[in-house]
Amino acid sequence: MAQPLTLEILDQLIGFDTTSCNSNLQLMAYVQGYLENLGVASQLIHDTKEKKANLFATIGSENKAGVMLSGHTDTVPVTGQRWTRQPYQLTEQDGFYYGRGTTDMKGFIAVVLAAVPQMIKQPLHTPIHLAFSYDEEIGCVGVRRLIHTMQNHPLQPAVCIIGEPTSMQVVTAHKGKLAAKVTVTGKECHSGMAPQGINAVNYAARLIVWLEQLAQNKANSGPFEAGYDIPYSTVHTGTVKGGTALNIVPNHCEFLFEIRNIAQENPRDLLVQFEAYAEELVNQMRLTDADCDISIEITAEYPGLSTAEDAEVVAFVKKLAQSTANANINFGTEGGLFSNVLGIPTVVCGPGSMDQGHKPDEFIHISQLQQCEAFMARLIDELSA
Numbered sequence: 001m002a003q004p005l006t007l008e009i010l011d012q013l014i015g016f017d018t019t020s021c022n023s024n025l026q027l028m029a030y031v032q033g034y035l036e037n038l039g040v041a042s043q044l045i046h047d048t049k050e051k052k053a054n055l056f057a058t059i060g061s062e063n064k065a066g067v068m069l070s071g072h073t074d075t076v077p078v079t080g081q082r083w084t085r086q087p088y089q090l091t092e093q094d095g096f097y098y099g100r101g102t103t104d105m106k107g108f109i110a111v112v113l114a115a116v117p118q119m120i121k122q123p124l125h126t127p128i129h130l131a132f133s134y135d136e137e138i139g140c141v142g143v144r145r146l147i148h149t150m151q152n153h154p155l156q157p158a159v160c161i162i163g164e165p166t167s168m169q170v171v172t173a174h175k176g177k178l179a180a181k182v183t184v185t186g187k188e189c190h191s192g193m194a195p196q197g198i199n200a201v202n203y204a205a206r207l208i209v210w211l212e213q214l215a216q217n218k219a220n221s222g223p224f225e226a227g228y229d230i231p232y233s234t235v236h237t238g239t240v241k242g243g244t245a246l247n248i249v250p251n252h253c254e255f256l257f258e259i260r261n262i263a264q265e266n267p268r269d270l271l272v273q274f275e276a277y278a279e280e281l282v283n284q285m286r287l288t289d290a291d292c293d294i295s296i297e298i299t300a301e302y303p304g305l306s307t308a309e310d311a312e313v314v315a316f317v318k319k320l321a322q323s324t325a326n327a328n329i330n331f332g333t334e335g336g337l338f339s340n341v342l343g344i345p346t347v348v349c350g351p352g353s354m355d356q357g358h359k360p361d362e363f364i365h366i367s368q369l370q371q372c373e374a375f376m377a378r379l380i381d382e383l384s385a
């Protein structure tokens, strides 16, 4: 059995529909109230519209660099998914706890919060910081405001543990991501006079094929980084929209693509090459019509995580996780930002598996919550002995 308090908190957290498009303020009010009852002060760092917030709190002395436990409070939508259970109500069957966010990543947050009374009781000689964010699922957007605030703190945490689901394995690396929207503006005309128009779909197709060739080039020639299922940077086009009727030469086409880069590759360099090709095409298009254009807008971007295998943080967290294996993950986290922007040694280690994340009937197994509870108990012992 996991602690009743962990399950009680998880039940509360799942009850808040904190899909990224919604406010997370009710959830944060609950967390703040819970901490306040334990005598722990916390700070909310709001978005510009005051609709969402990050939460930062320190348990123990603020004059010493501590261990930061980081998690995001938002979840992906359930829209279009076939759930056989209530997504925003925690339900249990045979040790499996179902609900949106159980594994990604309210299970971790519940375990952390349930451990706060013990953190206070022991007490800690080295502090534990809680950093809970919003808008992670749409490209690590919300945490940037927290990081901005933390830049003014006199002291940065010595260690950051991101509790994204890794089945409690210690993960030292993940790829970075750059996502962009491309809009092609052509010139419409009757399709019977197609050569007089500029076909936006055709130009978009050429750009997409260029990206596909770039992807192929990465697969063939690298650079490569061991440890990943796909050990090189990937390039992928995900959606295309263009044209209105077959008998009109389309004047508009837009598509979304992303680059997921390994640490030694800068996606901005690849973007510059793509922009140069787009400019070539624009020059061609403008021979026919001066208003033709291709615009490229970055919609999301976060750096990869690449913590050295022999870094102190890795040995420290492996000891707590009682794990010796090295693991990489195929999804991004806020860890790259904490590591790159604030220079905090960071690893990812949390309960549950991303095999269950983002899917209908998302669940976390009780054994994962228990493993994370044991991890937390060892962490508290380590920081209070």
Ligand SMILES: [Zn+2]
Pocket (backbone or CB within 6 Å): 072, 104, 105, 136, 164
């Ligand atoms: Zn997540």
